[in-house]
Amino acid sequence: MRIGIDRDRCIGAGQCALTAPEVFTQDDDGFSSLLPGREDGGGSALVREAARACPVAAITVRAR
Numbered sequence: 001m002r003i004g005i006d007r008d009r010c011i012g013a014g015q016c017a018l019t020a021p022e023v024f025t026q027d028d029d030g031f032s033s034l035l036p037g038r039e040d041g042g043g044s045a046l047v048r049e050a051a052r053a054c055p056v057a058a059i060t061v062r063a064r
Ligand code: SF4
Pocket: 005, 009, 010, 011, 012, 013, 014, 015, 016, 017, 026, 030, 031, 032, 053, 054, 055, 056, 057, 058, 059
């Protein structure tokens, strides 16, 4: 899986990090980023849930 975060669209709501904390985190400015080594989602079933939870649809998930 390939995860994309549109940081221009992200408003720092934090829903992604709350929903899938093993994949997403927030940087010092509150914007979403992927944890090191989790760029492929790490097999987490919660990644798609996190994408749905994002209020501005900043997260895209694509199968490889
Ligand atoms: S849920 Fe969306 S808006 Fe909120 S931090 Fe994550 S990517 Fe950004």
